[in-house]
Amino acid sequence: MPDLRRDPVVGRWVIISTERGVRPRDFVPDHQARQPAMGLCPFCPGQEKLTPQEVLAYRPQGGEPNTPGWTVRVIPNKFPALQVEGDMGREGIGLYDRMNGIGAHEVIIETEDHKTQLADGSAKQIEDVLWAYRDRVVDLKRDLRFRYILIFKNHGAAAGATMEHSHSQLIALPVVPTSVLNEIEGCRSHFQQKERCIYCDIVRQELSDAERIVAENPEFLAVTPFAPRFPFEVWILPKRHAAYFEESQKTQFELLARILSDSLRRMNRVLSFPAYNFILHNSPLHEKSGDFYHWHVELIPKLTQVAGFEWGTGFYINPVTPEEAAKFLREAEL
Ligand SMILES: [Zn+2]
Numbered sequence: 001m002p003d004l005r006r007d008p009v010v011g012r013w014v015i016i017s018t019e020r021g022v023r024p025r026d027f028v029p030d031h032q033a034r035q036p037a038m039g040l041c042p043f044c045p046g047q048e049k050l051t052p053q054e055v056l057a058y059r060p061q062g063g064e065p066n067t068p069g070w071t072v073r074v075i076p077n078k079f080p081a082l083q084v085e086g087d088m089g090r091e092g093i094g095l096y097d098r099m100n101g102i103g104a105h106e107v108i109i110e111t112e113d114h115k116t117q118l119a120d121g122s123a124k125q126i127e128d129v130l131w132a133y134r135d136r137v138v139d140l141k142r143d144l145r146f147r148y149i150l151i152f153k154n155h156g157a158a159a160g161a162t163m164e165h166s167h168s169q170l171i172a173l174p175v176v177p178t179s180v181l182n183e184i185e186g187c188r189s190h191f192q193q194k195e196r197c198i199y200c201d202i203v204r205q206e207l208s209d210a211e212r213i214v215a216e217n218p219e220f221l222a223v224t225p226f227a228p229r230f231p232f233e234v235w236i237l238p239k240r241h242a243a244y245f246e247e248s249q250k251t252q253f254e255l256l257a258r259i260l261s262d263s264l265r266r267m268n269r270v271l272s273f274p275a276y277n278f279i280l281h282n283s284p285l286h287e288k289s290g291d292f293y294h295w296h297v298e299l300i301p302k303l304t305q306v307a308g309f310e311w312g313t314g315f316y317i318n319p320v321t322p323e324e325a326a327k328f329l330r331e332a333e334l
């Protein structure tokens with residue numbers, strides 16, 4: 001059972017997960033993603049028996065679970081950071097707080113084709129992936145032990161991917177992470193002062209400034225944020241106020257798929273296929289944040305290292321202005 005422990009000073013939770021039985025020599029740097037020999041990839045069709053039983057799959061032609069014929073497949077992570085069965089086991093140990101590492105850790109296999117990356121997929125394929133995110137959030141929300149669901153993608157070894165076959169991940173947590181709480185607090189205090197959502201204000205400001213726009217369509221805006229931590233960081237924001245990603249409508253999934261595909265292809269064009277992280281920032285579960293929180297996506301190409309200064313201060317040194325980054329991305333020929 002993984003262990004969740006809380007830092008008593010800043011309140012940050014960490015997961016101590018020893019499932020993989022890591023030994024000190026396993027930390028010797030390895031800059032290559034583990035690339036299974038072709039045919040042995042557990043995410044490829046025909047290899048379904050190599051993975052835990054699927055929790056969701058789209059099979060347009062029908063067919064049995066855990067057999068080929070799917071276009072998107074969701075499975076529990078074989079090496080989960082958290083474990084789904086058990087009780088919370090919240091306890092104080094002297095000064096310290098800990099609880100059992102309860103949670104869900106799933107892998108969303110985004111395509112049946114081993115070679116197709118998310119950015120190369122059709123808008124329809126990306127839309128199906130977004131529906132899979134939505135369906136899993138709706139299902140996991142019913143488990144009252146969970147307080148937050150994070151959906152993210154690590155693409156490329158430098159961004160933390162260990163499997164080549166295109167996939168994203170979902171982690172349901174029994175606590176709301178500190179970084180999410182900070183964002184929620186900022187939104188709440190803006191709303192208390194002005195009775196407006198800060199992200200709705202950002203959308204209006206960016207549309208009027210226009211110099212940080214990367215792409216837009218009737219429902220979404222992709223921009224480089226005013227104060228980005230990383231070069232070429234891109235946020236994708238719904239233009240209409242919405243706190244819960246999973247409540248999006250069909251048109252919104254279609255148009256999110258398009259702007260996501262567009263933004264990824266622009267990044268690939270300008271930055272020569274960088275490793276990147278994709279993070280879906282959604283409202284915490286069971287929290288009435290509908291008025292003041294606004295879900296969004298953050299895309300972060302992995303171009304710089306987080307080093308001592310950043311760890312020491314929480315400041316980031318970004319060598320590219322967001323205005324310049326947006327111009328490059330906006331003007332990229334697709
Ligand atoms: Zn594969």
Ligand SMILES: [Zn+2]
Nearest residue numbers: 197200241294
């Ligand atoms: Zn809003």
